[in-house]
Amino acid sequence: xxxxxxxxxxxxxxxxxxPEAARRRRRPTKQGTVLxxxxxxxxxxxxxxxxxxxxxxVRRLGAALGADPSAIYRYFxxxxxxxxxxxxxxxxxxxxxxxxxxxxxxxxxxxxxxxxAHSLAHPQAAVxxxxxxxxxxxxxxxxETMLGILRDAGFxxxxxxxxxxxxxxxxxxxxxxxxxxxxxxxxxxxxxLAVWDxxxxxxxxxxxxxxxxxxxxxAADMRRSAYPLALDLLLTxxxxxxxxxx
Amino acid sequence: xxxxxxxxxxxxxxxxxxPEAARRRRRPTKQGTVLxxxxxxxxxxxxxxxxxxxxxxVRRLGAALGADPSAIYRYFxxxxxxxxxxxxxxxxxxxxxxxxxxxxxxxxxxxxxxxxAHSLAHPQAAVxxxxxxxxxxxxxxxxETMLGILRDAGFxxxxxxxxxxxxxxxxxxxxxxxxxxxxxxxxxxxxxLAVWDxxxxxxxxxxxxxxxxxxxxxAADMRRSAYPLALDLLLTxxxxxxxxxx
DNA sequence: AGCTTATGACAACAGCATTGACGTGTGAAG
DNA sequence: CTTCACACGTCAATGCTGTTGTCATAAGCT
Numbered sequence: 115x116x117x118x119x120x121x122x123x124x125x126x127x128x129x130x131x132x133p134e135a136a137r138r139r140r141r142p143t144k145q146g147t148v149l150x151x152x153x154x155x156x157x158x159x160x161x162x163x164x165x166x167x168x169x170x171x172v173r174r175l176g177a178a179l180g181a182d183p184s185a186i187y188r189y190f191x192x193x194x195x196x197x198x199x200x201x202x203x204x205x206x207x208x209x210x211x212x213x214x215x216x217x218x219x220x221x222x223x224x225x226x227x228x229x230x231a232h233s234l235a236h237p238q239a240a241v242x243x244x245x246x247x248x249x250x251x252x253x254x255x256x257x258e259t260m261l262g263i264l265r266d267a268g269f270x271x272x273x274x275x276x277x278x279x280x281x282x283x284x285x286x287x288x289x290x291x292x293x294x295x296x297x298x299x300x301x302x303x304x305x306x307l308a309v310w311d312x313x314x315x316x317x318x319x320x321x322x323x324x325x326x327x328x329x330x331x332x333a334a335d336m337r338r339s340a341y342p343l344a345l346d347l348l349l350t351x352x353x354x355x356x357x358x359x360x
Numbered sequence: 361x362x363x364x365x366x367x368x369x370x371x372x373x374x375x376x377x378x379p380e381a382a383r384r385r386r387r388p389t390k391q392g393t394v395l396x397x398x399x400x401x402x403x404x405x406x407x408x409x410x411x412x413x414x415x416x417x418v419r420r421l422g423a424a425l426g427a428d429p430s431a432i433y434r435y436f437x438x439x440x441x442x443x444x445x446x447x448x449x450x451x452x453x454x455x456x457x458x459x460x461x462x463x464x465x466x467x468x469x470x471x472x473x474x475x476x477a478h479s480l481a482h483p484q485a486a487v488x489x490x491x492x493x494x495x496x497x498x499x500x501x502x503x504e505t506m507l508g509i510l511r512d513a514g515f516x517x518x519x520x521x522x523x524x525x526x527x528x529x530x531x532x533x534x535x536x537x538x539x540x541x542x543x544x545x546x547x548x549x550x551x552x553l554a555v556w557d558x559x560x561x562x563x564x565x566x567x568x569x570x571x572x573x574x575x576x577x578x579a580a581d582m583r584r585s586a587y588p589l590a591l592d593l594l595l596t597x598x599x600x601x602x603x604x605x606x
Numbered sequence: 607a608g609c610t611t612a613t614g615a616c617a618a619c620a621g622c623a624t625t626g627a628c629g630t631g632t633g634a635a636g
Numbered sequence: 637c638t639t640c641a642c643a644c645g646t647c648a649a650t651g652c653t654g655t656t657g658t659c660a661t662a663a664g665c666t
Contacts, residue, residue: 279586279589280590286533287533294536324511325507340522340526343523348590348594352593
């Protein structure tokens with residue numbers, strides 16, 4: 115988990131790892147699995163989805179694959195390198211099959227909600243990897259698409275870039291936050307929610323008038339993600355910045 | 361790291377841990393330190409700040425304290441329980457010494473920037489704990505303050521609550537995202553940034569016209585946090601929702 | 607002064623990521 | 637069709653990790 119970066123920078127360095135494209139021999143494991151980057155990433159996503167982020171370890175991944183854990187290091191430099199591949203896979207899943215409609219605001223809204231929803235569908239993986247810059251294929255495609263939406267809408271380049279940045283980081287920020295809550299072990303998750311019904315419910319109106327006046331609203335609202343509202347607020351303000359056409 | 365929640369729910373259960381208020385005996389460790397929840401939290405923050413999030417482990421914390429690692433379990437049920445205390449400490453640091461001015465928009469802006477800045481000042485700790493609901497003293501104070509700002513500004517209760525939710529989660533989301541980037545080991549952090557100058561710089565205008573047209577802007581913009589812009593966009597949209605007074 | 611017990615220390619356990627050495631079966635070369 | 641190199645799966649070992657059960661000792665009450 116420590117030198118992933120150097121590894122990525124020097125992908126061709128003398129290493130255990132052979133680039134996926136250059137692989138010729140594929141020897142099945144004792145248990146018969148034929149390994150590949152794709153198989154490992156898929157298995158990692160499945161493992162984490164079924165048994166939670168705490169269940170993610172190289173050893174367990176090896177077991178799930180039907181291979182010795184150390185075999186994974188023939189395909190990824192480190193667990194962190196593997197995580198980057200998982201992150202990129204998530205981005206790809208989020209954009210799969212989607213096409214822009216030409217309505218920039220609706221398109222951005224849809225993309226934002228898709229990214230958010232797909233992270234929540236794999237919260238454990240999202241929490242581990244969403245904040246990374248992967249530089250891999252799916253990430254590049256996503257950026258090209260979103261930048262295109264803003265530029266085609268008529269935003270000048272500097273605005274398009276900074277608004278894209280605000281938009282995507284808002285989406286990823288909420289994705290991480292909401293995923294993290296979902297990724298907690300079940301009892302912890304329940305306890306975090308229960309706080310709104312216990313600790314906050316018992317505060318005196320004298321010392322905490324604003325909380326006391328809104329406990330019911332708070333307890334209800336905190337169960338939902340605030341992202342849809344935050345996204346709409348952002349898009350509203352962005353629309354106000356759109357230069358008049360021509 | 362597994363049953364923290366149950367522990368919190370049953371704070372009084374038959375446990376190793378004595379509530380801080382009920383402590384009578386304070387026996388110094390072999391190396392002379394006198395332990396307390398506060399000392400442990402402070403040391404954890406310092407440790408993580410100096411040596412990075414990867415340096416955080418119960419054993420290292422024990423060493424930094426001058427105590428056996430297992431002594432920590434006399435003060436916290438688990439590492440996760442300790443993390444909640446650290447999170448609350450961060451919130452407290454962020455609000456320390458601040459007073460609302462009465463201008464709701466300026467106040468929210470200030471609080472948002474403070475939360476974000478304080479997380480970045482302890483990125484390693486922020487990443488571990490910012491998304492938790494602690495239910496502890498500082499968190500309660502922060503919520504009361506922010507709800508008050510919105511309600512006093514004239515937002516009806518349901519709006520005040522949902523707008524508070526969107527505001528705080530956006531602040532925390534960006535805090536986690538930007539902290540995570542800062543918390544990466546130095547070489548990894550550098551590599552993630554370098555991607556903008558390498559991978560994205562070499563894309564052809566034919567296949568990726570939008571990225572190609574803005575690479576310089578992208579590389580520059582991605583070095584900064586998008587939070588100030590996102591915050592201003594959010595506040596602009598919120599202001600538009602403020603009911604006319606009286 | 608004496609007693610209880612809170613609390614720090616110690617040792618042990620199971621699980622973790624990672625690495626180096628090893629041998630086997632694959633796929634290419636002739 | 638045989639040979640051969642070496643890619644890649646396996647094994648074993650290292651030094652981490654969080655957590656717990658047991659013990660002894662000193663703090664503070666009576």
